[in-house]
Amino acid sequence: MVKFVQAWRKYRLGKWALALLILFLFLLPVPQFVAPEAKLVTNSLLFSLTQMFMLIILASDWNLIGGFTGYYDFGHAVFFGLGAYGTGVMMAQMGWAFVPALLIGAVVAAVFAILLGSATLRLRGAYFSIAMLGAFVAVREIIRVLRPITGGGSGLTLPPYLNRPLFYYVLLLFMIFVVWVIWWIRRSEFGYTLIAIREDEVGAEMRGINTTLHKIVVFTLAATFTGLVGGLWAYQNTFIDPDVVFFDSRTLDMVLATLLGGLGTVTGPVLGAVLIYWLRDVLWANFLQYHLIIQGLVLILIVLFLPEGVLGSFDPNSGTRIGGWVGKILREADGETEETANAAESVEAPV
């Protein structure tokens, strides 16, 4: 194990593994073009993966505001809905093409985030969560009532466009972009500012950080990404109505994926979303009637036994048993490299 860690570090295997994974994901739909009859890769697999990419983006967005900044947004799916409806209304009612309509959807989500955030981000803790949950329900009902524009309860039908590989590639690229942006933020001064706000908002403000501005900026960024996913989802689904778009557990999925993977880490939500998606696929297939119950149980189990998430539990500083074990291996790996370095020195010294 120690040898493995050292080799991993020496040859930067992490980077190679990531590059290989991305390459694999890019090449995956190729059999579909080359030899569609062979059915090596089915459209339904591509569709499944596309949904998974969406969940990864959504969880990563939620993590920006919930994990980095420490504001638990229990109504974040409101931006998904606004993006979906912004796009849907422009396409179905105004006859716009998809790309400009999608941009309108993103703008609607962003503007709403600035307005809503200016009010709700003044609240702390549970009050913010409840206010966002309220906003989610309120926007759903407003959309239901605005029948002339949104089609009300009977929904809107978008011009159908069935090209699974295209959606697959768009979402794959978008997912890579979002995760890259979040990785960048995490190591930037801006990212550290967000963590300072999470750790001690009053202290951060007094140490010269304009906390309100930072919160609104990150909230709007997360909302814009979420809105774009909403718009893409609407087009892919070709039909939107308030209950499908503002699905109750949509925010819950984001929270669940982030918590399962590891709150406030870059890769946590990605890993969490993959696990959740896989878990749900299995549950849907085998226990259709009970899948929500089992999903709820999983959430309870995470909070009880993995409060730091899967990735967080491997952190040597987390105080968990696995963390201690990882820490020991890492220290041994460090120690051995130091020893070998010392040995090399002592050999050289007499010369």
Added chain:
Amino acid sequence: MTAVTQQQPLLEGRGVSKYFGGLAALSDVDFTVYPGEIMGLIGPNGSGKTTLFDCLSRVQDISKGQVFFKGEDITRKKPYQVAHLGLSRTFQIIRVYNKLTVIENLLLSQQWRNKGILKQLRPSGQQMEGRAKELTDFLLMSHVIKEKAGNLSGGQKRLLEIGMALMPDPDLILLDEATSGINPTLIETIKDRIRELNSKYNKTFLLIEHNIHFIGDLCDRVFVLDYGQKLAEGTPDEIMNNQAVIEAYFGADGDEGDDEYDE
């Protein structure tokens, strides 16, 4: 002292009042702090010292009166704006970012001065790490630089807070009970550091303190609060011999008062 008092004040409060409902935590407090001085702020528990600090750093709204810093009215400014003007503080109840390392804590305390969000998008650290390392040397904590702040001892956290307050190179530093819970040797270190910062770098200090010897050794002037009102102001010697202060602070008969704070 006379030379100092002829200068333009660095910090000036005019009739500063703070009400919590019907309770007047501060009423009509006037004070001035001149550049280059070390001023002490003492008073019994609940006399409004920390509330005054909170009003100055603008965490609390000022109910009445005005505060000027460097001639600028800061009565209605936001806390971060006051910090940008060059006023930093430490806290009675320690506030450090527990989950971040010592060096990250320090870096987080200064980089945001007058800088737009777009400029914050570069990777954190590099430029100011030199200054952060200097400060950890100065505060004798270079051996814990990579340690998470949450794992430090109480005394080390206090030192880290002082470092965080110094990081943006402020002109005025408010220290709220910087020596509470710290062992005597470390108190001497803090005292030396404050003196050095004051004489060498011309930093101005306003400190809340219960340790009378600390006040006596360091301060040019002392300012006493009692029940939210200014009770007295003067040199440490004048204050120690002021009958009203002795009654308020050390209890009615003041002979043994000094000993009480020796422990």
